[in-house]
Amino acid sequence: MTRLVVDAVKDAGVDKQDIQSLVFTLPRPYTRQKYFHTFLMGQLRLSCRGNVMEVMGNGMTAALAFDQACNDIMLGRSEVSLALGINMESAVSAAEHMMSSMRTTGDVDFHTSAGFTPIAWYAMDAMRYMHEHGATREELCSVAVKNRFHASMNPLAQYRKPVTLEEVVQQRPIVEPLGLYDVPPRGDGAACLVLASEDVARELGRPYVLVKGRGFFHDGSHQISDVPNDMIAFESARQAASVAYEQAGISAKDVDVAELYAPCTIVEVLVSEAIGLIPKGHGARAAFNGETRLGGHIPISTSGGLTSRGHPAYVTSLYNYVELAEQLRGRAGERQVKNAQFGLATGELGNYNAAMIHVMEAKQ
Template sequence: MLAENHHLTVYSVGSTIEKNEDASARTNRLVAGASGDNAMSEPKRVAIIGASAIPVGRHQTADAEELHTLEHEVLLRLVLEATRDAGVDKRDIESLVFTLPRPYTRQKYLHTFMIGKLKLPCRGTVLEVMGNGMTAALALDQACNEILLGRAKVALALGINMETAVSAAEHAMSSMRTTGDVDFHVPAGFTPISWYAMDAARYMHEHGATQEQLAAVAVKNRYHASLNPLAQYRKPVTTQEVLAQRPIVEPLGLYDVPPRGDGAACLVLASEEVARATGRPYVLIQGRGFQHDGSHQISDVPNDMIGFEAARAASAQAYAEAGITASDLDLAELYAPCTIVEILVSEALGLVPRGRGSIAALDGETTLGGRIPISTSGGLLSRGHPSYVTSLYNYVEIAEQLRGRAGERQVKGAQWGVATGELGNYNAALVHVFEGVQ
């Protein structure tokens, strides 16, 4: 059972479904009635119509505890909240794409176990996906494909990441084995934060960036997180406080790197016809780009290590498909595990000029109210980084912002947004461009 002392608050956006409307009639109206004359003449597009998540934090319970927080109980609540937000019935769902849970998850084959708990026959696909840090981004992508391929008119992208009750040593070893090259990284103890520290040192060498400029990213993200009920750390910090933290891997300190955290989120995706039929605001996925640079985390071929070429190429694909340029964007939710990564990927996506990402952060260009707000959720540094579902939280923020429901952190008039996922040190990138429809 779900422990009372580990009660999880679920947040969703959107209004409550009208109680007087019969559920079966609603299903027929939204799904069966979504194929009109326009469906034959318009290109098929996919929309995010509902979202729900728990606050990032410590939710996992240790084996020795009397009562446990069970992953499926958390996800069941999220499915109900997200479908309510979307204005669809559970029976409308035809495909579900789960992020692969951490190896510490008690229930294996979680995807089919969840289908059993939901008592939900599906004609589409039910599966789990895995791609390290890109796992959640791939879940969204696969859920989109289910709709584009005609297997579903409504699909879920969802998942849960539990890790905080596992010892730091065990978690570090698991992460090393997952991400590292067994011939080099693992024996040398070359952790992911080490990759990013190398990036930071190179960037500071090439562009004269300072630790104060890197710290500006952490300060900005904590400010954004202070306005987000889903964020793990909400107390604002100063530049001096960031610089005073103990070093992790030089030149990165404690507030330059992400915390460990548990999290879970659910997104409801639908064909554009279904989205229209709900009569509610929705978010169209207008562009998608992917690029892998052919290396495993750190390239053994001399290259521009801070160019993030995969992100540059993937974003160019996504912008072209959406028919926009970087200058059309109103906000960005970036998969950026460290301060330096946000700086580098913002440059690779064309949000700021090359070599000026750290200056843009210091000058307030990427803060709410600035030219191009980045990580309005608080980002991985402050909202939190439950890695296998991190990108789902990015999409939750995009859905809130582009539907005008972000409260105090709302970007005024936001219509276009971009979100990224990465495989490791941006050796691969998955970029999605979104447009809000009110």
């Protein structure tokens, strides 16, 4: 983590003393070192007058850290802020991790006792989507193929060996109809982003990325709603995106590249439709036809996404922002989206019962 902070600050071109706010993602509960944020401050010998804090919000944890770092700048508490965090899932067994995950994301008196895992939510979404729109298993699997192709060009990706559609379809089932490559791996990871006021960014005299719009919406449910609703509409994502587009002064058709918080193939499909990148009911087919691939109509998850780049959950959204920062500064190498001007990132609380959307713009 300390190495990442040093590298990020050097890359940004700011001075150490300019950093007056650090917003950390809360480490996993089994992390041996408690109060990790103040521990790291001691390692870095940093003193700050703005904010030093840890935030937590399930899958949205990293998006909230980024959002709070922005807030500190907009409130005048800091000219330069860091959004950073570390996630070490390999510290415990998969069984222990899943037991904790079920107690976190479900109703302990109903879902947990039935063994209802987060992947089971998404499997139900997939079944409903296939029923309503006639999507095929192959079309859903094409999302995983596309993401692995993108990941093959990303040195940060956890899985970089390309896979074929046949290989994805033939993988063992996890929760029907989702197979092994439709779901995310467990992963460790750390990330650090440097945010600053636009005045500071301009003075540095190098390309930067402007946070142009932000939207948030929570539908009032705990992960899965107990009120009958359209379970695959992802209404929170739609409403959050609407606000973000309005603030940014753009529409969905202006987005050049999107990094979506999509733990499973079906989630990428549903989010892309909810935020207007793909027409409703056409998300899986669009992936199958190459529309969401590099060179396609709207490249999605150019990093490789959660299924191939990896999903260290409490820092996952920071990885999404890293990818947009690389794309919008023209530094994504082989996976660069040509002339990318506007990028979009999404964050999720749980089956998109809540969503956070940021729209970003390339600045020279």
